[in-house]
């Protein structure tokens with residue numbers, strides 16, 4: 001029995017499922033999870049002393065690689081000044097100004113402690129601002145686990161097959177309308193019926209919780225037009241895509257501007273941080289200026305702000321995003337060539353430093369339905385072969401992969417060499 005297996009058995013005695021977030025339990029791939037003790041650059045090291053090339057990056061935050069020197073040093077320095085004050089601090093202004101500079105559609109911003117808090121509050125704000133109750137989301141998009149948003153959600157909710165969780169009263173979920181991602185006609189139809197009651201459309205501008213599915217041309221533009229026509233608030237949930245698909249997020253990459261944006265992951269440099277921001281007129285509806293309530297004991301935490309700022313300050317490097325994109329291209333093109341060679345039906349998607357691959361006969365996967373119709377058995381076998389060979393991919397067919405600045409050409413070549421073996425095993 002490996003040390004990870006022992007730890008997993010022990011963990012299950014006192015933690016539900018042995019994990020503090022469901023996908024970590026390997027439900028999506030079978031087997032038991034590896035327990036990580038440390039990470040550095042592109043690598044993670046487990047409790048048995050194995051080394052892995054990591055394409056999960058703590059589910060997105062680690063765009064600069066693990067244990068980044070500047071983030072570590074800024075965090076240590078902040079710890080030395082005190083962990084939390086519950087008062088305004090100068091660094092919160094720096095953080096807000098930095099976010100506004102990087103994401104110009106954000107005129108005012110509030111810090112929270114997770115992506116879930118960011119989306120939950122953005123929804124409340126959109127409802128308070130418009131005076132409407134209904135919200136529109138897309139099947140397979142995950143926006144955290146707030147009640148109203150855990151309807152036909154992706155990520156762990158998709159892997160576990162419990163998109164509609166018990167514990168959410170029907171009365172709460174009934175205001176959440178769900179339509180098909182990348183299908184503007186389904187959005188138009190529902191707006192034609194009840195558009196004047198819809199407070200907001202919330203969307204992952206690149207879907208990253210049903211594998212990786214970029215928007216088809218015209219989709220985001222169409223959402224913008226519909227929201228303008230009906231006076232609804234357009235929320236881009238950029239918790240995953242923010243500072244990731246481009247420095248200014250998906251809104252910069254696709255040049256479509258939302259009214260509100262939610263942020264998380266990269267913005268905390270690895271610390272628990274989220275944020276929501278947008279048009280001044282809407283943001284001024286939030287307490288204490290406006291009537292919509294939101295608060296947080298640890299929001300804007302000084303250690304978290306120091307880590308996050310140290311991360312954001314490194315995103316100005318002009319080589320960073322082109323370099324990440326080139327590495328993702330090298331990886332996904334290499335995987336495609338190897339799969340073709342092995343005669344395995346396979347296709348890939350990518351947007352900036354996010355990528356996805358599908359064991360699918362389709363030339364391209366653009367919908368939730370196509371994503372769920374992929375060959376999960378092939379994915380599981382491939383996954384475990386890669387893991388045995390020291391490559392750590394997201395343990396679910398419904399999650400995106402992430403490249404970091406720390407990955408080298410040699411890391412990608414080693415990954416492709418492992419994939420060649422893994423594809424051969426599928427034949």
Ligand code: PMP
Nearest residue numbers: 114115116142143144237239240
């Ligand atoms: N929105 C999106 C698009 C996400 O990917 C996630 C988490 N993966 C969340 C919201 C929720 O963020 P958190 O897990 O920090 O609550």
